[in-house]
Amino acid sequence: MSGGVFGGFLAVLGREWKLALRHPSDTLAAVLFFVLVAALFPFGVGPAPDTLARLAPGALLAAALLAALLPLDRLFGAEAEDGSLDQLLLSGLPRGVLAAAKALGHWLTTGVPLIAATPIAAAMLNLPVEAWGVAMVALALATALLSLLGTLGAALTLGARRGGVLLPLLVLPLAIPAVIFGAAAIEAASAGLSAAPFLLLLGAGVSLAAPLAPIAAGAALSSD
Amino acid sequence: MAAGQPILDVLDLACIRGDRAIFAGLSFTVPAGGALLLTGANGAGKSSLLRVIAGLLPTAGGEVVLEGAPARSDPAGHALRLRYISSQDALKPALTVAENLAFYAALWGGDVAPALEALGLGALAGLPGRVLSTGQRRRLALARLALAPARLWLLDEPSLGLDAASVSRLGTLMARHRDAGGAILAATHLPLPLPDARELKL
Numbered sequence: 001m002s003g004g005v006f007g008g009f010l011a012v013l014g015r016e017w018k019l020a021l022r023h024p025s026d027t028l029a030a031v032l033f034f035v036l037v038a039a040l041f042p043f044g045v046g047p048a049p050d051t052l053a054r055l056a057p058g059a060l061l062a063a064a065l066l067a068a069l070l071p072l073d074r075l076f077g078a079e080a081e082d083g084s085l086d087q088l089l090l091s092g093l094p095r096g097v098l099a100a101a102k103a104l105g106h107w108l109t110t111g112v113p114l115i116a117a118t119p120i121a122a123a124m125l126n127l128p129v130e131a132w133g134v135a136m137v138a139l140a141l142a143t144a145l146l147s148l149l150g151t152l153g154a155a156l157t158l159g160a161r162r163g164g165v166l167l168p169l170l171v172l173p174l175a176i177p178a179v180i181f182g183a184a185a186i187e188a189a190s191a192g193l194s195a196a197p198f199l200l201l202l203g204a205g206v207s208l209a210a211p212l213a214p215i216a217a218g219a220a221l222s223s224d
Numbered sequence: 225m226a227a228g229q230p231i232l233d234v235l236d237l238a239c240i241r242g243d244r245a246i247f248a249g250l251s252f253t254v255p256a257g258g259a260l261l262l263t264g265a266n267g268a269g270k271s272s273l274l275r276v277i278a279g280l281l282p283t284a285g286g287e288v289v290l291e292g293a294p295a296r297s298d299p300a301g302h303a304l305r306l307r308y309i310s311s312q313d314a315l316k317p318a319l320t321v322a323e324n325l326a327f328y329a330a331l332w333g334g335d336v337a338p339a340l341e342a343l344g345l346g347a348l349a350g351l352p353g354r355v356l357s358t359g360q361r362r363r364l365a366l367a368r369l370a371l372a373p374a375r376l377w378l379l380d381e382p383s384l385g386l387d388a389a390s391v392s393r394l395g396t397l398m399a400r401h402r403d404a405g406g407a408i409l410a411a412t413h414l415p416l417p418l419p420d421a422r423e424l425k426l
Contacts, residue, residue, distance in 0.1 A: 008330070010330075011331055014330075018318075019316060082312060082315065082316070083310050084316070086312075087308075087314045089280060090278060090280070091331045092304040092332075094300060
């Protein structure tokens with residue numbers, strides 16, 4: 001390989017980035033979904049500001065994770081369809097590194113736009129402005145965890161019939177800790193308490209999944 | 225490497241898909257500078273054989289040895305010693321012709337511009353992949369062969385959809401590869417410009 005393993009990692013990541021820029025519809029769909037769910041909530045719950053603010057942390061997390069799931073079944077599916085997966089598997093890049101590049105690519109093209117849209121969703125859910133910063137950090141960590149777990153799920157369900165249905169069933173139960181600690185962090189921030197313990201727990205989850213999920217996804221990857 | 229030295233050794237290879245044995249007990253050798261044409265009816269297992277040798281499909285028995293190294297002992301190293309052109313073009317419609325190839329150049333080394341020239345795609349470098357015709361897409365897939373050298377080429381219907389000029393370009397590319405001591409294993413229904421190629425009927 002010319003650029004070594006890290007060069008290969010950057011090549012795959014750069015390609016993900018370029019493809020997302022040329023085809024922004026996947027990213028836009030996820031962001032729109034996120035904002036629309038946040039916009040629907042007030043209609044269902046009623047306009048009472050206090051009720052809405054109480055529900056906001058959980059609603060934000062749930063909406064963001066579901067939105068981030070949307071493009072996941074195309075993560076390896078699109079590569080398998082056009083024959084690129086064969087070439088990626090024969091690239092000489094360790095499969096775990098390939099999966100790690102895919103996971104980071106998903107986070108950069110889906111997670112980061114969701115974080116940027118968080119203030120809009122937070123405003124519609126009447127989340128106190130003081131908690132917006134913590135909400136963005138919590139969503140950054142939660143979407144990172146989902147990208148890692150989702151890459152594993154996408155590798156496992158690749159080639160399965162109805163893989164698009166199977167994927168959320170597999171990934172969302174594993175993402176429950178992200179919802180619990182993420183929502184708790186935002187709640188603490190809106191009550192004027194320290195959100196650090198919850199964010200640190202979320203960060204621990206991400207640092208645990210960062211090496212493990214790509215290795216497992218790499219082992220599950222095959223073009224069979 | 226001296227001509228005639230074996231590049232690819234296939235020993236007693238078997239492949240099972242579902243519960244059907246596609247082939248079994250298959251043994252052959254492709255020497256340096258040699259070419260082997262795989263022929264046979266649709267569904268005879270030509271593509272499966274190429275995928276097994278590439279390491280993309282598991283073997284049900286037997287051994288694939290490339291340059292003396294068994295494939296299963298080092299799959300990543302095995303992958304780097306071969307190029308596989310499948311029946312799919314592995315092309316991203318949103319990327320330009322040059323960008324499509326530049327990705328593989330980043331992985332394997334080699335220069336994009338001469339590789340595009342070798343397949344007559346130089347003038348199309350800036351066009352997005354989605355506007356290419358069937359033959360142009362095929363030529364872009366084949367341009368991967370012209371990037372960096374690899375000992376063994378596995379080609380699945382390489383000339384499908386190509387015009388006469390492109391087939392002769394492919395012929396030049398394959399001749400150069402064989403002169404440099406490379407080996408070619410090609411599954412095809414169409415006549416390929418491969419002089420002195422042996423034939424294996426599946």
